[in-house]
Amino acid sequence: MTTNDVQIAIIGAGFSGLGAAIKLTQNGFDDFVILDRGTDFGGTWRDNTYPGAACDVPSRLYSYSFAQNPSWSRTYSHQPEIHRYINGVADRYAIGEKTRWRTEVTQARWDEATRQWTLDTERDGVTTQVRARFLVGAVGPLCEPNLPDIEGFDTFGGTIVHSARWDNDNDYTGKRVAVIGTGASAIQVVPELAKTVAHLDVYQRTAPWIVPRTERAYSGAEKWAFAKVPGFQNAMRGVVYGLNEATAFGLTYSPSALKPVELICRGNIARSIRSAELRTKVTPSFQVGCKRILRSNDWYPAIARRNVDLITDPIASISPTGIVTSDGVTHDVDVIVVATGFHVTDSPVFDKIIGVDGRSLAGVWDEIGMQGYKGSFINGFPNMMLMVGPSTGLGHTSMVYMIESQLNYLVDFVKTARAQDLTRVEVRLDAQRAYNADIQHEMRNSVWVNGGCASWYADKHGNITTLWPGFTFNFRKITRRFDIAAYDVLRRTTSSTPATTAQATETVSVTA
The missing domain is CATH 3.50.50.60 (FAD/NAD(P)-binding domain)
Structure with a gap:
């Protein structure tokens, strides 16, 4: 070797x-x-x-x-x-x-x-x-990638893909697809799949809190300033860092300070979903920040589409043709997308x-x-x-x-x-x-x-x-x-022993 x-x-x-x-x-x-x-x-x-x-x-x-x-x-x-x-x-x-x-x-x-x-x-x-x-x-x-512990994965006759091991050669157009999970990966992949699949089932165990994603393209003037104006890029980086860092206070020391974030999340739901039943399903029961706060503008519109069903019944098993929920219903699909993290x-x-x-x-x-x-x-x-x-x-x-x-x-x-x-x-x-x-x-x-x-x-x-x-x-x-005071160390002592063989050492416990 x-x-x-x-x-x-x-x-x-x-x-x-x-x-x-x-x-x-x-x-x-x-x-x-x-x-x-x-x-x-x-x-x-x-x-x-x-x-x-x-x-x-x-x-x-x-x-x-x-x-x-x-x-x-x-x-x-x-x-x-x-x-x-x-x-x-x-x-x-x-x-x-x-x-x-x-x-x-x-x-x-x-x-x-x-x-x-x-x-x-x-x-x-x-x-x-x-x-x-x-x-x-x-x-x-x-x-x-983390695969959920669900009985029957090996019996499914269709395609199973984890979001972290995506096969871009597969075409999902016109197919029946199931997505397991509603975390960070799922809220990104579901809106894209919903545009082309025949039907999409989304399996939710816990609803996440989601704030709007304030994404836009940078203008030509902004790009020029980032590249050419001394200090501009560092200044903007500092401003964005400061704004984000303020959230740490609420997460760690005073969760009540996150109430405005919760109101923004609830407003995001209200603007995007008309169905009262669906609104209830997507509204978390825990305090904002307890799980990762996600960002999306198209998650709620996607699950409100006619070709998408949000399923909150627990998954009992996987069958050769689809997913069996705890109520005994088999939901037949061609593809199962596992978006359950790592x-x-x-x-x-x-x-x-x-x-x-x-x-x-x-x-x-x-x-x-x-x-x-x-x-x-x-x-x-x-x-x-x-x-x-x-x-x-x-x-x-x-x-x-x-x-x-x-x-x-x-x-x-x-x-x-x-x-x-x-x-x-x-x-x-x-x-x-x-x-x-x-x-x-x-x-x-x-x-x-x-x-x-x-x-x-x-x-x-x-x-x-x-x-x-x-x-x-x-x-x-x-x-x-x-x-170094937090560590125990060995220090090489003066020795004529060649470096390729064992050398004399002394134990040194360094204290402050």
């Missing part, structure tokens, strides 16, 4: 992985490799190509601060344009030269003897290994990462809950940093801001390791526990705890483990510098 050694291995080529590669390069670290199972950059924006796929974060915020895009065509960008942007940035910084495509990481295991990560990879049936001093997990939470807190990727005691990341989190330190490091997994890890998700603004905050932490971590000749860095368990206790304490008055809904935001222990509480600039503040 071929083995390659690098200083840093990055798994994933989306916003996080690409950003890590660029920032490492800019700071003089070029001994790294990106491993990705796809064929180009983009991550979720490469993989999700369903009709209507778009971002619900304003375009001005959905780019790296160091590579802003003056050429966005609209105030909210669609998938093809975001995909082009990401690949354009990768080309600008020549990151493709450091990337191995169509490469699946089948396992990443920590080797205590060598203080390295060993990654088993597979490409075109050929297995190789990569050994790395540091591991950056940049797979992202929206990479593994494995976020239980990603199969977590089973592939093996730490110091032979336990997988999935096993550790199953026992103690999905937790880490500053969303980045996990006790038991030395020299590994996760991007978009626990308690970094957002419900109100751009994840790119959080990613860039973590990139600051990553770069300072690697700089510290180089400057102090550290061979092993592991966050202390007490530091991790204290950090997560603070996170949960900060959540105590939030809408996610008190809003009356159940969501994937919480783990099986009942803790909100996916979201950051409060303002994002606070996260930026705590990740500005690598705080």
Whole structure:
């Protein structure tokens, strides 16, 4: 088996992985490799190509601060344009030269003897290994499609497609189609399908709160100003950031402050749907913000169409001809579209990462809950940093801001390791526990705890483990510098032993 050694291995080529590669390069670290199972950059924006796929974060915020895009065509960008942007940035910084495509990481295991990560990879049936001093997990939470646990999927005689694995060669014109789910993907794909299918059944378990999508094309004058007027792009980015950040106060500290948002959502329903029965079906019973607030102008008009039925009876099973609901009725369809999101807190990727005691990341989190330190490091997994890890998700603004905050932490971590000749860095368990206790304490008055809904935001222990509480600039503040006092480290000692063999080390527990 071929083995390659690098200083840093990055798994994933989306916003996080690409950003890590660029920032490492800019700071003089070029001994790294990106491993990705796809064929180009983009991550979720490469993989999700369903009709209507778009971002619900304003375009001005959905780019790296160091590579802003003056050429966005609209105030909210669609998938093809975001995909082009990401690949354009990768080309600008020549990151493709450091990337191995169509490469699946089948396992990443920590080797205590060598203080390295060993990654088993597979490409075109050929297995190789990569050994790395540091591991950056940049797979992202929206990479593994989630199929609902419904009996009979394997008996269906028609076509089943997940929204994240869309087959653009299929023509749905004139067909009977069922969409399972009413989340972020569903509210985008349903209006597009409704235009061409013969009939569309939409299966809703929980109605979402939906605000109007204030999307429009940028004028020529605006594009010129973004490209030519010094400071204009940064100023507009700052204004949009500030407006979005204001929502964080209501989500985390005072849910009653979100009442105006609820009124906007109710107005959106009233303007779009005449049927009182349908209005009742689409009106949530929980507080706005408890689940993700969605943006759409065409969701409600789409489900009010004559060729669309919103079905709220629970699904009992899948039959060879369609979907059987709890009332015993079989709804015959030709195609089932599964729009039920992703494995976020239980990603199969977590089973592939093996730490110091032979336990997988999935096993550790199953026992103690999905937790880490500053969303980045996990006790038991030395020299590994996760991007978009626990308690970094957002419900109100751009994840790119959080990613860039973590990139600051990553770069300072690697700089510290180089400057102090550290061979092993592991966050202390007490530091991790204290950090997560603070996170949960900060959540105590939030809408996610008190809003009356159940969501994937919480783990099986009942803790909100996916979201950051409060303002994002606070996260930026705590990740500005690598705080070595929270870590146990091994430092290489002076020795004449060749670097290819085991070296003498000393354990250093750094305290503040």
